[in-house]
Amino acid sequence: MAMETSFALILPVAFLAGKVSPALRNVVAVLAAAVSVLLVAVLYGQNLKLDYYALPFLGVELAMRTDALAWFFAIAVAAIGLLSIVFSLRYMQGRERLDFYYFAMLVVNAAMLGIVFSADLLSLFVFWEVMSWSTYLLISYRGGKAVAAGLKYMVMSIAGSCAMLLAIASLYATCGTLDLHGVAQGIAKASPGYSLFILLMFVLGFGIKNAIVPLHVWLPDAHSEAVSPFSAVLSSVLVRMGVYGLMLVMYGVLGEAGLARLKLGPVTFRHVLCWVAGVTILVPLLIAMLQDDAKRVVAWSSVGHGGYMLLGIAFGTALGVAGGLFHTLNYAVCVALLFLAVGAVEHRTGTRDLNELGGLMKRMPVTFVTALIAVCGLIGVPLTNGFVSKWFIYKTLITEGYPFLALVALIGTWATVLYGYKLIHNAFLGQLPSGYREVREVPFSMQLPMILLSLAVILFGVLPGIAVRAIGSAQASLGLKALESGLWALPPAVGELNTINILSGVIASLALVYVAFALATKARRVDQSDSYGAGSYVPMDRYQYSVNFYQRAHELIGPYVRDRVDEFYRWLVGKAEGFFEQARKMYSGNVNTYAAYIVIFLALLIILKLGGQI
Numbered sequence: 001m002a003m004e005t006s007f008a009l010i011l012p013v014a015f016l017a018g019k020v021s022p023a024l025r026n027v028v029a030v031l032a033a034a035v036s037v038l039l040v041a042v043l044y045g046q047n048l049k050l051d052y053y054a055l056p057f058l059g060v061e062l063a064m065r066t067d068a069l070a071w072f073f074a075i076a077v078a079a080i081g082l083l084s085i086v087f088s089l090r091y092m093q094g095r096e097r098l099d100f101y102y103f104a105m106l107v108v109n110a111a112m113l114g115i116v117f118s119a120d121l122l123s124l125f126v127f128w129e130v131m132s133w134s135t136y137l138l139i140s141y142r143g144g145k146a147v148a149a150g151l152k153y154m155v156m157s158i159a160g161s162c163a164m165l166l167a168i169a170s171l172y173a174t175c176g177t178l179d180l181h182g183v184a185q186g187i188a189k190a191s192p193g194y195s196l197f198i199l200l201m202f203v204l205g206f207g208i209k210n211a212i213v214p215l216h217v218w219l220p221d222a223h224s225e226a227v228s229p230f231s232a233v234l235s236s237v238l239v240r241m242g243v244y245g246l247m248l249v250m251y252g253v254l255g256e257a258g259l260a261r262l263k264l265g266p267v268t269f270r271h272v273l274c275w276v277a278g279v280t281i282l283v284p285l286l287i288a289m290l291q292d293d294a295k296r297v298v299a300w301s302s303v304g305h306g307g308y309m310l311l312g313i314a315f316g317t318a319l320g321v322a323g324g325l326f327h328t329l330n331y332a333v334c335v336a337l338l339f340l341a342v343g344a345v346e347h348r349t350g351t352r353d354l355n356e357l358g359g360l361m362k363r364m365p366v367t368f369v370t371a372l373i374a375v376c377g378l379i380g381v382p383l384t385n386g387f388v389s390k391w392f393i394y395k396t397l398i399t400e401g402y403p404f405l406a407l408v409a410l411i412g413t414w415a416t417v418l419y420g421y422k423l424i425h426n427a428f429l430g431q432l433p434s435g436y437r438e439v440r441e442v443p444f445s446m447q448l449p450m451i452l453l454s455l456a457v458i459l460f461g462v463l464p465g466i467a468v469r470a471i472g473s474a475q476a477s478l479g480l481k482a483l484e485s486g487l488w489a490l491p492p493a494v495g496e497l498n499t500i501n502i503l504s505g506v507i508a509s510l511a512l513v514y515v516a517f518a519l520a521t522k523a524r525r526v527d528q529s530d531s532y533g534a535g536s537y538v539p540m541d542r543y544q545y546s547v548n549f550y551q552r553a554h555e556l557i558g559p560y561v562r563d564r565v566d567e568f569y570r571w572l573v574g575k576a577e578g579f580f581e582q583a584r585k586m587y588s589g590n591v592n593t594y595a596a597y598i599v600i601f602l603a604l605l606i607i608l609k610l611g612g613q614i
Contacts, residue, residue, distance in 0.1 A: 022098065026089055029102040033082035036109065040078045043071055045473075049119055058122075060178050065119035068473035069252075073116045073244045076329055077237045080336050081109035083449035087340050088229040090443045091347055101141060101227075107134045108233065115241055120178040121168045128164070128205075128241075132157045135238060138230045139222045149221035156218045160208035167201035184253045192261040195254060196269065199262065202249045203273075210242025212310060213280040214565040216303045223299035228343025231295065235302045235339060236332035243309050243328050247321075251478040256316060273314040278408040280307030285415035286561040289550060294342045294352040294427065297419050298335060301378065304412055305331045311409065312393045315400060318475065322483040323392025325471045330385040330460060334377035337453035338423075341371035344442045344450070345427055354422065354549070359432025363439040368428045370450040375420035377457040380413060382502050385460035385467075422549045462499050 049065040066074075085105055092098060111134060114127030132154070140150030172178055174194070175186025187195060204215070211219040219239070223231050250259060262269035281304050288300035305327070312324025344367045345360065346352045361368045373384070380390040390413065397406035441447070460467050468485035475482040586597075 025099060025102060029085050029106060030082070030089075032106055033078070033085045033109065036113065037075075037078040037082050040071065040074045040113070043074075047477075055122075058172075058178075059176075060120065060122065060172075062123045063119035063179070064114075064117045064123070066117055068470065068477040069244070069247060070116040072325065072329070072470050072474045073237075073240070074113055076240075076332050077109060077112045077116070080236050080332060081105070081112075081233060083336070083452060084229040084232050084340075087232070087343070087446050087449045089445050091229055091343060091446060092227065097141070101138070104134050104138050104141075105230065105233070108138065108230075108238065112238060112241060116244055119180060121171065121180065121183065122178045124245075125161075125164060125168055129161060131238065131241070132161065135234065139226045139234075141227060141230070142225065145221075146225040149218075149225040153218040153222045156208050156215065160205035160215075163201040164205035167198050167205075170201075171198060180248070180252060184255065187253060188255070188258060195258055196262050199249060199254060199269070202245065206242040206245035206249070208242070210239055210246070210306050210310070211280075211303045212242075212276060212306065213283060213303070216280070216284065217563065217566040217569055219303055220296055220299040220563075223302060223339075224293060224295040228295070228339055228346065231298075231343070232336040232339040235298065236336035239302060239306065240309070240328050240332060243306075243313070243324070246310070247313060247325075247478065250313070251316075251321075251480055255479060259316065270314050270316060274311060274402070274405060277307045277311035277314060278405050280304065280310060281412040282307075282408050283561055285412045285419070286557060287563060289415050289419040289422065289553065290558055290561070291419070292354050292549075294345070294354055294357075294423060295339070297354075297423055298338050298342060301338075301416070301419065302331075302335055304415070305335075305378070307412070308390070308393055308409065311405070312389075312396065315396055316480070317396060317400065318481040318483045319392055320396040320400070321475055321480055322468060322471050323389055323396055325474060326392060326464070326467055327386070327389035329467055329471075330377060330389045330457075333453055333456045333460070334374045334386060337370060337374040337450055337457065338378070340446070340450050340453070341367050341374060342427075344446055347442060347446070348439050349436055354426035356433070357427045357436075358430040359428070360436065360439065361428040363432065363436065364428070364441050366441055366447050367450065368424075370454045371428070372424055373454040373457050375424055377461070379416050379420055383458065383461045383499065383506060385457050385464070387461055388464040388499070418550065418553075426549060462503055464499060 043066050045068075047065075047067050049063055051061040051063045053062040054060075055062065085102070088102070088105070092101060095101070108131060111127045111131035115124055115131065118124035118127060136150045136154045136157070139153055140147045168178065171183050171187065174190065175183050177183060177186070187198065190198075208215045208218075223235055226234060259269060283304075284300045284307075285304035288297050288304065291297045291300060309324045309328045309331070312320045312322075312327060314324075315321070342352060344364065345357065348364065349357065349360070351357065377384040377386040380386040390409075394406060394409060397403075397409060465485040468483060472482035472484055
C-alpha cells in the first residue's frame with residue numbers, strides 16, 4: 001500500500017538526514033511518524049487489498065490489506081510511535097548514535113504496521129522478523145546490561161519465530177496457499193488434532209511476544225534496560241502485536257467453529273487459555289508491588305495486564321472480546337504515558353530508584369499529574385479508560401460463571417492499586433531530598449506527549465463509545481458478534497453504566513469538597529523539615545518513610561511470588577552449559593581418539609545388525 005511504500009522511501013532519508021544536520025534528522029523523523037498517523041487515519045472504514053510481489057516458485061502472491069481489526073491496532077501503533085519520537089527529541093539529546101536510534105524507531109513502527117496490514121502469512125512473518133531484530137537493536141542501544149537483556153529477548157523471540165515458521169510451512173503444505181482467507185478455508189477441513197498443533201505453534205510465537213506466563217522472562221529486563229521512549233513503544237504496542245496475532249489466528253483463521261472442536265471432554269482450549277491468563281494476571285502484578293526500580297514496576301505491570309487482555313479475548317463472547325481489545329488499547333495509552341513519566345523523572349534526577357526519590361510533585365507538577373492519571377487508568381478508577389474495559393471483563397467473568405477467575409482479576413486490581421500508590425508516593429510525595437531542590441519540569445516537547453496521552457485516558461473513560469464502535473467493527477471483520485455502542489451510553493449487555501452520569505456525580509462531589517475547604521480555616525504552610533517524631537526533630541532528608549515501601553509484605557509474600565520460571569530457565573541453561581562442556585571434551589584433537597570413535601561406532605552397528613535391531 002501507499003503507506004508501506006512511503007515508509008520504504010522515508011526510512012533511508014531519515015538516516016541520511018542526520019549526516020547533514022541533527023535538526024534535519026529530527027524534523028524528518030517527526031514528519032515520517034506524523035505522515036504514518038495521517039495515512040492510517042484516512043484508511044478508517046475501508047477494506048482494501050493490494051498484491052505487491054509475486055513468488056512464482058511458491059505459487060503465492062504477497063499482499064497487503066486493511067480491515068477494521070488491522071486499523072484498530074495500526075492507529076495505536078502510529079500515534080504512540082509519533083508521541084515517543086517527539087518525546088525523544090529532548091530526552092535523547094546529546095546521546096551517541098542518534099541517527100541509528102531514530103532510524104531504528106521508524107523501522108520498528110513500519111514493521112508493526114506491516115504486520116497488521118499483511119494479507120498473507122509470509123508477509124506477516126517477514127515483518128515480524130524485521131520488528132524482532134530492530135527491537136533487539138533498540139533494547140541493546142545503551143550497551144552494558146542492556147546487551148544482555150537484548151540477547152535474552154532475542155533468544156526467546158527466535159524460539160517463537162521458529163514455532164511460527166513451522167506452523168506457516170505446515171499450513172502451506174496442507175492448504176497450498178498462504179493467503180489468510182485461503183488458509184482459513186483450508187484448515188476448516190483439517191482434523192482437530194492438526195488445528196490444535198497449528199494453534200499451539202502460533203500461541204508459542206505470539207505468546208512470547210505478549211509475555212504470557214511462562215513465556216514472559218525476557219520482558220522485565222528488556223523494558224527496564226531500554227531507553228524510556230522506546231520502552232513506551234515496546235510495552236504499549238509492540239508487545240501487543242501478540243494480542244493481534246492471537247486474535248487473527250484464533251478468530252480470523254480457525255474461527256469460532258474451529259475453536260469449539262478443540263476440547264478434551266469438558267475441558268476446551270479456551271478454558272486452558274483463561275487459566276493461563278489468570279496466572280499471568282496474578283503473579284506478575286504481585287511481583288510488581290515488590291520492585292524498587294520504577295521501570296521494573298511498570299515492566300512487571302505490562303506482564304500482568306497482558307493477562308487481562310488474554311482473558312477477555314479467550315472467552316469469545318461479544319462482551320469478552322470487546323473488553324480484551326478495549327483493554328489492549330487502554331493499557332497501551334496508560335503504560336506509554338507511565339513510561340514517559342518515569343523517563344521524565346529519570347531525565348531530571350538521574351535515577352529511577354524509588355528509595356532515592358520523593359517530593360517531586362511541586363518541582364515537576366505536569367509529570368506528577370500525568371503519572372497519576374496513568375496509574376488511575378491502570379487501576380480502573382471511574383472516568384478513566386481502564387474502568388470501562390475492566391468493567392467489560394468483570395461482567396464477562398461473572399455472567400459466564402467464573403467467580404474464581406473474577407476474584408483473581410480483582411486481586412490483580414488490588415495489586416495495581418498497591419504498586420501504583422507506591423510509584424506515585426515514592427517519586428512525587430513525601431519529603432523532597434535536598435539534592436533535588438533545583439529540579440525543574442521537563443521541556444514542553446516532553447510534556448506534550450504526556451499531556452496528549454493523559455487526555456486520551458480521560459476521553460476514552462468519559463466517551464468510551466468512540467473506541468467501542470471501532471472495536472465493534474473489528475469484531476465484525478472477524479465474523480464475531482459485534483458489541484454495539486452509543487457515544488457514552490453503553491449497550492444493555494454491559495449493565496447500568498453511563499459515564500456521563502458518573503462524570504456529573506464526580507463534578508458535583510468535587511464542588512462540595514471545594515466549598516467545604518473554602519469555608520474551613522486556612523492551613524498554615526510550614527517548611528518540610530518542620531516536623532518531629534517522638535518529641536524530637538528529624539534531621540534533613542531523613543524523613544522519607546517510603547524507603548523500603550511494603551517491606552513487611554515483601555517478607556510475607558516475597559518467597560512465594562518470585563519469578564520461578566526465570567529461575568528454572570537459568571537452571572536449565574546452567575545444566576546445558578555443563579553438558580556441552582563435557583561433550584566438548586570429546587574433541588581432543590588426537591587422531592587416534594577419533595579413529596577409536598569410528599571403530600566403536602562400527603562395532604555398535606555390527607552388534608545391532610546381528611541382533612536384528614536394524
